[in-house]
Amino acid sequence: DVKVTQSSRYLVKRTGEKVFLECVQDMDHENMFWYRQDPGLGLRLIYFSYDVKMKEKGDIPEGYSVSREKKERFSLILESASTNQTSMYLCASSLSLPSTEAFFGQGTRLTVV
């Protein structure tokens, strides 16, 4: 079974902190994604990566950066956390683009105070 693991289920951070959200997949997938999910807005793509050290901006990249140094790990970085980044963050991976089935982590609910 494919497993996508996010490092934390719940996280509380202070405004201005640098925040790292980690995601690891164990199926040698080429593609990895970070989405955020907010009530009434659905899932919105922040960044994605189709190869090691490669990254592409999604629909809402402002205030975020990513890192993919190894194929199995994709990190989302909030450079200076703000309260409007309080959200559910979902990591996913897939084998190929055009997209095959995406496998999601359990989500990280981040609260910025």
Place this chain on the structure above:
Amino acid sequence: SQQGEEDPQALSIQEGENATMNCSYKTSINNLQWYRQNSGRGLVHLILIRSNEREKHSGRLRVTLDTSKKSSSLLITASRAADTASYFCATDPSGNTPLVFGKGTRLSVIA
């Protein structure tokens, strides 16, 4: 950019009834997928239908796709309380782009 739009936004039915959710999208697609999300959890893939397919079944799930109308429907037959969840359609616009998700339908199945 939001591609798919689910309808209705929320649906409440009795156990044993069928639940139908619809998804409309805007551009041509390679495939369309349906996902389920239990409260506060990640999404789980349910079914994928390719653009050259019209109907697909998986257990109690039936998905249809009408590319001329740019729409899809998900039917869950003989629903159970455990089917209570949010359901999302996701489209794969032509080209090498990630999935684009709709806002979801919240299904409540009352025992």
